[in-house]
Amino acid sequence: MVWLLNVYYGISNGYMMKKLHLKILVIILLHTGYTYGQDIHMTQFDHSFRTLNPALTGLFDGQHRIEANYRKQWKQVPVEYLTFMGSYDSKFQPKESENSLFGYGFNLNYDRAGYSKLSLLQLGLNGSYSHFLNPNNILTGGLQIGLEQRTLNEDDLSFDRQYANGQYNENLPTGENFDKMNILFATISAGVNYRYQTEKNSLNLGLGIYNINTPDQNFFDVGDPSNLPLRTSLYGDLWLGVTNRLRWNLVAGSQWQSTYEELVFGTKVEFHVNEKRGDDLYLSIGGYGRFSELWDAYSPYFGVRYNSFDLGISYDVNVSKFKIATERRGGPEVWVRYIIKNVDAVKDFKTCRIY
Numbered sequence: 001m002v003w004l005l006n007v008y009y010g011i012s013n014g015y016m017m018k019k020l021h022l023k024i025l026v027i028i029l030l031h032t033g034y035t036y037g038q039d040i041h042m043t044q045f046d047h048s049f050r051t052l053n054p055a056l057t058g059l060f061d062g063q064h065r066i067e068a069n070y071r072k073q074w075k076q077v078p079v080e081y082l083t084f085m086g087s088y089d090s091k092f093q094p095k096e097s098e099n100s101l102f103g104y105g106f107n108l109n110y111d112r113a114g115y116s117k118l119s120l121l122q123l124g125l126n127g128s129y130s131h132f133l134n135p136n137n138i139l140t141g142g143l144q145i146g147l148e149q150r151t152l153n154e155d156d157l158s159f160d161r162q163y164a165n166g167q168y169n170e171n172l173p174t175g176e177n178f179d180k181m182n183i184l185f186a187t188i189s190a191g192v193n194y195r196y197q198t199e200k201n202s203l204n205l206g207l208g209i210y211n212i213n214t215p216d217q218n219f220f221d222v223g224d225p226s227n228l229p230l231r232t233s234l235y236g237d238l239w240l241g242v243t244n245r246l247r248w249n250l251v252a253g254s255q256w257q258s259t260y261e262e263l264v265f266g267t268k269v270e271f272h273v274n275e276k277r278g279d280d281l282y283l284s285i286g287g288y289g290r291f292s293e294l295w296d297a298y299s300p301y302f303g304v305r306y307n308s309f310d311l312g313i314s315y316d317v318n319v320s321k322f323k324i325a326t327e328r329r330g331g332p333e334v335w336v337r338y339i340i341k342n343v344d345a346v347k348d349f350k351t352c353r354i355y
Contacts (some may be wrong), residue, residue, distance in 0.1 A: 040083055040085065040109055040111050040120070040122075041255060041262065042069055042071060042083070042085075042333060043071075043264065043288050043290060043297075043299045043314055043316055043333050044069070044266075044288070044301070044312055044314055044333055044335050045235070045251075045253045045264055046235070046237050046251045046253070046266065047067075047069065047312055047335040047337070048069050048085065048335070049067075049087075050085060050087050050107040050109070050124065050126070050144075051085070051109075051210075051233075052206070052208055052233055052235060052253070053142060053191035053192075053193055053206045053207070053208035053233060053235070054124075054126045054127070054128065054142035054143055054144035054189055054190065054191050054208065055128050055140045055141055055142030055190075055191040055192055055193040055206060055208070056128070056140075056142065056191075056193055056204075056206070057089050057103040057104065057105050057126040057127065057128040057142050058089055058090060058091030058101065058102070058103015058104065058105065058128050058130070059103060059128070059130065059138075059140060059193065059195065059204075059354060060089075060339065060354065061339070061341075061354055062308070062339035062340060062341045063090060063091070063340055063341055063342040064088070064089075064090045064339070064340040064342075065087075065088065065089050065090070065105075065337065065338075065339050065340075066086075066087075066088050066337070066338045066339075066340075067086070067087050067088075067335075067336070067337045067338075068084070068085065068086040068087075068335070068336050068337075069083070069084070069085040069086075069333070069334070069335050070083070070084050070085075070333070070334045071083040071084075071331060071332070071333040071334075072331050072332060073316060073331030081111070081112070081113045081331075082110075082111070082112045082113075083109075083110070083111045083112075084109070084110045084111075085107065085108070085109045085110075086107065086108050086109075087105060087106065087107035087108070088105050088106060088107075089103060089104065089105025089106075089126065090103070090104060090105060091103040091104070098132075099131060099132045100129070100130070100131060100132075101129070101130040101131075101132070101138075101354075102127070102128070102129055102130075103126070103127065103128035103129075103130065103140075103142070104126065104127050104128075105125075105126045106123070106124060106125050106126065107122070107123075107124045107126065108121075108122070108123055108124075109121070109122040109124070110122075116152050116153060116154065116157055117151075117152070117153040118150070118151070118152055119150070119151050119152075120148060120149070120150050121148065121149045121150075121151075122146055122147075122148045122187075123146065123147045123148075124144050124145065124146040124147075124187075124189075125144065125145050125146075126142065126143070126144045127142065127143050127144075128140055128141065128142035128143075129141055129142075136196060136197055136198060137194075137195070137196055138194070138195040138196075138197070138354070139192070139193075139194055139195075140192065140193040140194075140195065141190070141191070141192050141193075142190065142191050142192075142193070142208075143188075143189070143190050144187075144188070144189040144190070144210075145186070145187075145188060146186065146187040146188075146189065147184070147185075147186055147187075148184070148185055148186070148187060148215075149182060149183070149184050150182065150183050150185075150217055151181060151182040151183075152181050152182070152219060153181070154174070154176070154181075157174075158170070159174040159176060161173065161174060162174060180219055180220075180221070181219070183217055183218070183219060185215035185216065185217055185228070186213070186215060187210065187211050187212075187213065187215060187228070188211075188212045188213045189208065189209060189210040189211065189212060190208075190209055190212065191206060191207055191208035191209060191233070192206060192207055193205070193206035193207075194206065195354075197354070199241075200240075200241025200247070201238075201239060201240050201241055202237075202238075202239045203236070203237070203238050203239075204235075204236065204237040205235070205236050205237075206233075206234075206235055207232070207233070207234050208232070208233035208234075209230065209231070209232055209233075210230070210231040210232075210233070211228045211229065211230050211231055212230065214227040214228055214229065214230055215227065215228050216228075229257050229258035230257070231255060231256070231257040232255065232256045232257075233253065233254075233255050234253070234254050234255075235251070235252065235253035235254070236250075236251065236252050236253075237249075237250075237251045238250045238251070242269075244272075245271060245272040245275075246269065246270070246271055246272070247269070247270045247272075248267075248268075248269050248270075249266075249267060249268045249269070249270065249284075249286070250266075250267050251264075251265070251266040251267070252264070252265050252266075260292075261292060262290065262291070262292050262296075263290070263291040263292070264288055264289070264290045264291070265288065265289050266286065266287065266288040266289070266301070267286050267287070268284045268285060268286025268287070268301055268303070269284060269285060269286060270282050270283070270284040270303075270305075271283050271284070278307070279307070280305075280306065280307050281304075281305070281306050282303075282304065282305035282306075283303070283304055283305075284301075284302070284303040284304070284305070284312075285301065285302055285303075286300075286301045287299055287300045287301050287314075288301060288314060290316075296318070296319065297316045297317060297318050297319060298316075298317050298319065299314040299315060299316045299317065299333070300314065300315060300317075301313070301314040302314075308338055308339045308340065308341065309336075309337070309338050310335070310336065310337040310338075310339075311334075311335070311336050312334070312335040312336075313332065313333070313334055313335075314332070314333045315331070315332050315333070316331055316332075316333070
């Protein structure tokens with residue numbers, strides 16, 4: 001996929017006009033060897049376990065977890081991006097083994113970008129196995145099987161053959177002949193996670209590997225395949241109890257996919273505002289910094305947790321060279337989570353070993 005970005009300033013009477021004139025010409029050449037794909041990624045990566053590591057499936061305090069992420073970026077540029085993700089996961093512990101825990105769940109992801117409305121729809125089935133070395137140390141392995149569909153719409157695209165004598169004419173033939181406008185493929189992903197936990201502190205360290213089978217996603221029936229590159233995710237997530245009411249969080253994550261790489265750091269503090277039973281309220285504030293070769297964006301973060309409901313909001317402020325087009329506006333990202341905790345009958349009660 002080739003994107004041609006043409007940004008220029010209007011000049012009048014020797015002075016640069018205050019208004020930025022932005023002209024974006026998008027030319028997509030979908031031919032052999034030039035179709036590329038990239039996985040979905042979020043600023044709040046620590047709140048998106050589905051794109052981080054399948055080994056995090058079922059690794060939470062509770063019985064059922066429902067989670068969703070929404071992201072919309074680059075509204076100032078005509079080729080804005082939209083991402084939505086939703087998931088459910090749960091777990092069970094065999095009665096005959098107190099040192100084993102199985103997690104399972106599914107996720108649905110949707111991503112759309114640009115004039116071509118190039119979209120990706122993902123359905124993933126997740127499974128994990130956790131082994132308790134002792135009450136404070138847990139090793140987990142996870143697997144994800146995904147079915148994905150990538151679609152393309154050429155109605156709003158312009159091509160070089162539609163330019164004649166320096167003028168664009170939409171009635172001219174494009175010269176392009178797509179064999180198909182949607183493709184379907186399967187992905188296999190896996191990962192491992194180490195968790196250390198005490199009553200107030202926790203640490204997660206993990207590695208996720210996505211697209212292990214590197215499926216072909218070429219829109220043409222002939223020619224060499226265009227394989228979705230392997231993506232590697234490496235991360236750390238630390239929570240420290242500073243006082244009875246104050247906790248500090250430090251997260252770092254790095255991802256590599258073909259020539260693309262990304263490094264994100266984040267930190268936040270969480271204050272327990274109300275400790276009344278059935279009326280627990282937590283407020284958190286912090287931010288993320290994203291690097292991709294150079295500093296790419298910073299994102300202030302605010303979160304609230306009330307009983308079993310969590311909400312996190314961040315906003316990307318673009319500081320890369322692309323800020324000329326975006327006017328430093330990246331976009332909002334919202335995360336919501338709801339956890340259901342079952343209350344077992346006294347005779348069947350077993351203490352949850354993840355806290």
